[in-house]
């Protein structure tokens with residue numbers, strides 16, 4: 001666990017710093033003291049399950065909502081909310097599409113541009129670049145309502161880049177996107193990275209975080225529960241392998257805890273009929289688990305194994321899986 005309020009970076013190297021951000025909706029504490037920092041040129045993944053507080057956190061960074069307490073600093077200056085001129089350095093790609101269905105792609109970009117005072121030739125230049133980035137040059141004049149989900153996502157992304165921000169925040173940009181558009185989005189993000197942009201990427205898909213991000217901040221229930229590189233996170237695990245067993249008819253009782261306490265077994269979790277076991281050594285560990293289950297007449301209908309990944313890290317930290325429920 002990372003102590004509350006601690007930053008993973010030394011002062012000076014970071015573009016963005018969050019200090020102990022808190023936000024409640026009524027009695028519900030959505031964000032309970034989040035702190036982290038992003039270095040210039042870094043791609044940071046904000047990874048957590050639905051409801052973890054990712055959108056609330058990035059909406060606070062982008063000045064769309066104000067925190068109850070805490071401080072957001074961009075290059076060492078505290079951000080003062082929606083009208084702060086520093087905000088022009090940030091581009092937010094919102095989780096919910098912010099597009100006008102009855103306007104063309106080009107006219108939608110004009111609306112985005114107007115938010116940042118872009119018009120005339122500078123808008124033309126920016127819009128042409130954005131349409132090309134989104135792979136929508138030949139659809140520029142078509143109404144957005146004729147677009148696929150993936151095309152809308154790409155246009156939504158392009159709109160946030162029109163004013164050439166240094167820090168680009170993407171809130172679950174691939175939800176509801178076909179594989180082809182997902183690849184196009186990833187390639188676009190890799191190109192932005194190569195141009196030295198700083199990216200903050202929220203997702204509940206750990207494969208995306210593993211593929212794109214230099215560093216991962218894992219949030220759960222409004223708190224940071226880990227902040228490290230992917231390699232650093234998996235190195236810390238007591239288990240290197242996962243054994244997943246589908247049980248035919250799992251009995252009630254505290255047997256899962258008993259199983260977890262066996263030597264060589266780092267963790268054991270049962271979610272409906274799926275038993276997930278963390279093992280340091282796959283061979284001896286699997287043998288021990290299977291014979292233990294056999295003795296208790298707990299039948300296994302399917303078995304698979306996996307190498308430790310971010311899912312494993314999340315499971316080890318929270319006892320839950322990160323998947324879509």
Ligand SMILES: Nc1ncnc2c1ncn2[C@@H]1O[C@H](COP(=O)(O)OP(=O)(O)O)[C@@H](O)[C@H]1O
Nearest residue numbers: 025028030048049050051052053054055056057
């Ligand atoms: N406008 C709102 N009013 C009330 N509750 C909200 C609102 N927005 C988010 N929440 C709640 O705050 C928590 C965090 O939500 P959110 O930041 O959207 O999480 P995430 O983006 O990680 O899925 C959730 O429990 C969600 O239901």
Ligand SMILES: [Mg+2]
Nearest residue numbers: 054055095172
């Ligand atoms: Mg969200």
